[in-house]
Amino acid sequence: MKRSNEPIFWSLFGAGGMLAALIGPALVLITGIAVPLGILFPADTMSYAHMLAFAQSWIGKILLLAVIALFMWHAAHRIAILLHDFGVHAVTVVKVVCYGLAFAGTVIAAWTLLGL
Amino acid sequence: MTDTEKVIEIQVLRYRPEQETEPVLQSFKVPFTDDMSVLQGLQYIKDYLDGTVSFRWSCRMAICGSCGMMIDGKPKLSCKTFLREYYPAGLRIEALAHMPIERDLIVDAGDFITKLESIKPYIIPKEPRTLEQGEYLQTPQQRDMYEQFSSCINCMLCYAACPQYGLDKTFTGPGVLALMHRYNADSRDGASAERMDLGYAHEGFWGCTAVGYCSVVCPKGVDPANAINQNKMNSAINYFTRFVTPKGGTK
Ligand code: SF4
Ligand code: FES
Numbered sequence: 001m002k003r004s005n006e007p008i009f010w011s012l013f014g015a016g017g018m019l020a021a022l023i024g025p026a027l028v029l030i031t032g033i034a035v036p037l038g039i040l041f042p043a044d045t046m047s048y049a050h051m052l053a054f055a056q057s058w059i060g061k062i063l064l065l066a067v068i069a070l071f072m073w074h075a076a077h078r079i080a081i082l083l084h085d086f087g088v089h090a091v092t093v094v095k096v097v098c099y100g101l102a103f104a105g106t107v108i109a110a111w112t113l114l115g116l
Numbered sequence: 117m118t119d120t121e122k123v124i125e126i127q128v129l130r131y132r133p134e135q136e137t138e139p140v141l142q143s144f145k146v147p148f149t150d151d152m153s154v155l156q157g158l159q160y161i162k163d164y165l166d167g168t169v170s171f172r173w174s175c176r177m178a179i180c181g182s183c184g185m186m187i188d189g190k191p192k193l194s195c196k197t198f199l200r201e202y203y204p205a206g207l208r209i210e211a212l213a214h215m216p217i218e219r220d221l222i223v224d225a226g227d228f229i230t231k232l233e234s235i236k237p238y239i240i241p242k243e244p245r246t247l248e249q250g251e252y253l254q255t256p257q258q259r260d261m262y263e264q265f266s267s268c269i270n271c272m273l274c275y276a277a278c279p280q281y282g283l284d285k286t287f288t289g290p291g292v293l294a295l296m297h298r299y300n301a302d303s304r305d306g307a308s309a310e311r312m313d314l315g316y317a318h319e320g321f322w323g324c325t326a327v328g329y330c331s332v333v334c335p336k337g338v339d340p341a342n343a344i345n346q347n348k349m350n351s352a353i354n355y356f357t358r359f360v361t362p363k364g365g366t367k
Binding site: 001002003004006007008010011014081082084085087089 | 279280283313314316317318319320322325326327348349351352355356
């Protein structure tokens with residue numbers, strides 16, 4: 001039997017899912033609710049200067065890339081298999097589009113972060 | 117017994133190949149008591165209303181796995197499901213989804229059986245043993261590794277539940293994959309590498325799209341989705357480490 005290459009996508013999916021479950025809600029709370037409303041954190045937490053400094057540090061670059069890229073791979077895989085279960089049979093097209101977007105997102109994010 | 121006054125409408129999907137080209141629903145009015153299973157309802161139909169209605173059953177106690185059918189669209193064991201749950205609305209009984217109908221509620225289980233046989237669902241000892249060596253010893257912890265998966269009664273409800281199996285018959289499917297795990301995880305067994313040739317393939321664990329309905333419908337508390345997920349993890353690790361670790365399938 002031919003060994004499946006699925007582990008590559010599944011691992012990215014799994015890692016993204018794990019990360020999303022662990023920090024996704026916290027990120028939404030902090031960046032979407034707490035900071036804009038000025039509760040829990042100082043109002044300038046997400047100011048341009050602060051965020052730029054964060055994205056210029058190596059640890060910041062790695063964290064941002066991980067969050068952006070892995071979330072995208074997670075979503076891409078979930079959407080691809082969901083479409084399959086819903087009976088969209090153009091498997092190759094679905095995969096190329098979904099994984100292609102995640103790949104493009106990863107490259108753009110990495111490129112941008114490196115350039116900062 | 118005033119209880120017998122209650123009457124429920126049972127719609128049964130009929131398919132008599134010599135008589136119709138497509139399955140059709142036939143309605144029966146069945147008197148019932150609160151302790152009657154759906155299977156007993158069908159037996160009433162067969163005994164008193166229409167002797168030609170065909171269905172499989174044997175143990176009527178959820179252990180032989182032969183009475184699976186779609187009851188109001190959900191895969192269930194008819195001996196473990198009660199008519200009272202569907203009163204007064206009535207119920208619709210159809211052959212298990214995703215499998216070819218042979219006659220009425222009887223499906224062709226051939227594909228399932230072939231798949232079951234293909235994973236060698238029996239313990240293959242690591243090395244030959246003599247009688248003098250005595251029995252295999254296993255700790256409770258070692259037994260826990262496979263015990264729940266050994267409860268499978270081959271009822272195929274999970275196959276009727278699995279959208280992936282419905283779409284792609286090359287997929288080995290939940291029950292058989294859970295059984296593959298059951299034998300691989302048994303400390304007495306030594307044939308894991310052989311079985312994982314299929315396990316690592318798209319037809320094996322990777323065909324699963326993580327819907328999880330299999331585990332919901334299983335009448336025996338087997339969790340095929342969990343067996344599959346554990347094996348996706350194992351096979352992903354094996355996929356990335358196969359060139360650096362000496363043992364295991366390296367294809
Ligand atoms: S895993 Fe459960 S639902 Fe599937 S065949 Fe076995 S007993 Fe039936
Ligand atoms: S008749 Fe045996 S499981 Fe239902």
